Amino acid sequence: MNELTKRLLSGIIYVAVLISCSLYSQFTFILLFFILMLFSLYEFLKLINLQSVFAYVLAILMYAITALYHFPETTKLDINKIIDVLIVLLFISAFIPFIFYLFSKTKQLNTALGQLFLSIIYIAVPFSMMIHIPFLNPEFEYIGKTFVGILSLIWINDTFAYLVGKNFGKTKLIERISPNKTIEGFIGGFAFTLLASYFLSKYFQELSHIQWLVIAIIVSVFGVLGDLIESKFKREAKVKDSGNFIPGHGGFLDRLDSVIFATPFIFIYLLLI
Amino acid sequence: MNELTKRLLSGIIYVAVLISCSLYSQFTFILLFFILMLFSLYEFLKLINLQSVFAYVLAILMYAITALYHFPETTKLDINKIIDVLIVLLFISAFIPFIFYLFSKTKQLNTALGQLFLSIIYIAVPFSMMIHIPFLNPEFEYIGKTFVGILSLIWINDTFAYLVGKNFGKTKLIERISPNKTIEGFIGGFAFTLLASYFLSKYFQELSHIQWLVIAIIVSVFGVLGDLIESKFKREAKVKDSGNFIPGHGGFLDRLDSVIFATPFIFIYLLLI
Numbered sequence: 043m044n045e046l047t048k049r050l051l052s053g054i055i056y057v058a059v060l061i062s063c064s065l066y067s068q069f070t071f072i073l074l075f076f077i078l079m080l081f082s083l084y085e086f087l088k089l090i091n092l093q094s095v096f097a098y099v100l101a102i103l104m105y106a107i108t109a110l111y112h113f114p115e116t117t118k119l120d121i122n123k124i125i126d127v128l129i130v131l132l133f134i135s136a137f138i139p140f141i142f143y144l145f146s147k148t149k150q151l152n153t154a155l156g157q158l159f160l161s162i163i164y165i166a167v168p169f170s171m172m173i174h175i176p177f178l179n180p181e182f183e184y185i186g187k188t189f190v191g192i193l194s195l196i197w198i199n200d201t202f203a204y205l206v207g208k209n210f211g212k213t214k215l216i217e218r219i220s221p222n223k224t225i226e227g228f229i230g231g232f233a234f235t236l237l238a239s240y241f242l243s244k245y246f247q248e249l250s251h252i253q254w255l256v257i258a259i260i261v262s263v264f265g266v267l268g269d270l271i272e273s274k275f276k277r278e279a280k281v282k283d284s285g286n287f288i289p290g291h292g293g294f295l296d297r298l299d300s301v302i303f304a305t306p307f308i309f310i311y312l313l314l315i
Numbered sequence: 316m317n318e319l320t321k322r323l324l325s326g327i328i329y330v331a332v333l334i335s336c337s338l339y340s341q342f343t344f345i346l347l348f349f350i351l352m353l354f355s356l357y358e359f360l361k362l363i364n365l366q367s368v369f370a371y372v373l374a375i376l377m378y379a380i381t382a383l384y385h386f387p388e389t390t391k392l393d394i395n396k397i398i399d400v401l402i403v404l405l406f407i408s409a410f411i412p413f414i415f416y417l418f419s420k421t422k423q424l425n426t427a428l429g430q431l432f433l434s435i436i437y438i439a440v441p442f443s444m445m446i447h448i449p450f451l452n453p454e455f456e457y458i459g460k461t462f463v464g465i466l467s468l469i470w471i472n473d474t475f476a477y478l479v480g481k482n483f484g485k486t487k488l489i490e491r492i493s494p495n496k497t498i499e500g501f502i503g504g505f506a507f508t509l510l511a512s513y514f515l516s517k518y519f520q521e522l523s524h525i526q527w528l529v530i531a532i533i534v535s536v537f538g539v540l541g542d543l544i545e546s547k548f549k550r551e552a553k554v555k556d557s558g559n560f561i562p563g564h565g566g567f568l569d570r571l572d573s574v575i576f577a578t579p580f581i582f583i584y585l586l587l588i
Contacts, residue, residue: 090425130583133444136436137579140544144492151547152363155437156429163409163432171406219417271413274424306410310403 052289056297057197061190064176068184072109072173079105079169081294082302085284086165089275089295092149092157096139100158101166103132108170112177112184165302172305178312179248191246191254192308195261196300199235203266206230215266220273223266232262253315260307261300268303272296325562329570330470334463337449341457345382345446352378352442354567355575358557359438362548362568365422365430369412373431374439376405381443385450385457438575445578451585452521464519464527465581468534469573472508476539479503488539493546496539505535526588533580534573541576545569 063074083101087094107128113121136159143154176189207227215223239258243251272295276284285293295302336347356374360367380401386394409432416427449462480500488496512531516524545568549557558566568575 130587133579133583136440137576140437140576141540144540144544144547145489150551151544152430152433152551153426156431156433157425158429159432159436160425160429164413164428167409216418267414267417271417271424274417278423278425303410303413306406310406314403 048289049291052291056288056291060193064186064189064193066186068112068176068186071176071184071186071189072112075169075173076105076109078294078298079165081285082169082298083161083165085293085295086161086275089279089281089284090157090161091279092154092161094139094154094158094161096135096142097158097161099135100132100162101169103128103135104162104166104170105173107132109173112173168302168306171309172301175305175309175312178309185248187246188248191242191249192257192261192305193301194242195235195238195258196265196304198238199231199262199265200269200300201231202234203227203231206234216270219270219277223270228262228266231266235262253312256311257308260311261304264304264307265300268300271303272299321562322564325564329561329564333466337459337462337466339459341385341449341459344449344457344459344462345385348442348446349378349382351567351571352438354558355442355571356434356438358566358568359434359548362552362554362557363430363434364552365427365434367412367427367431367434369408369415370431370434372408373405373435374442376401376408377435377439377443378446380405382446385446441575441579444582445574448578448582448585451582458521460519461521464515464522465530465534465578466574467515468508468511468531469538469577471511472504472535472538473542473573474504475507476500476504479507489543492543492550496543501535501539504539508535526585529584530581533584534577537577537580538573541573544576545572 060074063070079101080098083097087097107125110121110125110128139155139158140151143149143151146154148154172189175192176185177183179185179188203223204227207222207224207230210230211224211226213225214221215225215228235258236255239254240251243249243254246254249257272284276282283292284295288294288297291297333347336343352374353371356370360370380398383394383398383401412428412431413424416422416424419427421427445462448465449458450456452458452461476496477500480495480497480503483503484497484499486498487494488498488501508531509528512527513524516522516527519527522530545557549555556565557568561567561570564570
């Protein structure tokens, strides 16, 4: 199997898994993004060269707290009580690393703790925020289609930025961080994403024309910024890909960098309106 | 004025200001600790060599959000609405630095962001948690005495750990981080703090004997750890004091290191019971 076929095939599987898990039910959606968060965290910790079980503990607690809000209340368990306990555990787990790294000799205290908290804000917080997006509607019910629409816009933006940049790209965006990105590519991605949002709003009527337009703008601007941010992390670590889980596509973090940075802003926008 | 008189005088003023602001009203208490948080943050940022206006923005937003919960609801303003807006601003302010440091050339992206988030968890979170402690009673009313009791235990622990250590100290606690701390000093501070908590519980009856005893144990153990953590930050920065605001006592961070690390655990303990 040649490189292009491998790349195409794994790309199709990746997209198919994301779409079907999002559409099937809130449980498959929350479970899938839990797994994607853990893989992304694993790759990011490797990138910044931090071995820390605390990062996983904090990320899992944070994700569990926000995910539990969407569990049906008909069960025999008192969900609110469990959430309260997890919040307390989250606070305690945030301060225990100060004690642990006090006695550790591997890294400077301020470097180790700083990287730990960065990994939580950069990976765990966006994942914990984005899983609320499908619930942000007047009835708070799960609408997986909304999230599939957002993912589509992100993929359209990435694809057309790449295609337009490759064929018409002349002016570098920020050469120092990402030498392949051009202003022409960015404009191409932006234009096609806006256009796509217009068609999307005809089929995904849970959100209005204007709302899909704003989401398209957020996707284009913050998606590219998310891509550049991950590129800078990789550049500092002197690696090309964050991992090699997806054949021909690098790691999960490489695939999700735009999603990670754009979705918190989409969440805030949908929360405010 | 010689060094000892200066040290004694400024120490008395410092203690007097803390006690009177805590006892006077919830507003003087919240205002005083707001100022102390800003000074501590300023000193900590200097210590880790980070110039960042985002650290102040994030700290002020976080403190304001938790402080506003205690504002009377009789005012014409919709406090809950203001809190919601501030929470949104807090989230946005947490992600803007990623974009800012992307274009900045002064530090590595992961170092700058890591130090920024560390300064929030180490300084802003504890201050935002500790101001709730006087409200943690069945009626949620402000009882400044509780906080004065906790401060007294912290000062008793510090003083007796110093005195016992100076006179009977032989075995170093962790020489590598803090060469002046001894196990004898720690035990001395611990014993006198436990004893003090017994007398305290007779006069500060808002909390029970057992509750004051547990607080005394938290103060001794986590107070010393807080002191060691700040020592390690200073050692890495190769400075002796975090500042020189309080004549003869170093900076605010030097004075508050035990308070910063012990009070989140006291808050969690009082919240759980």
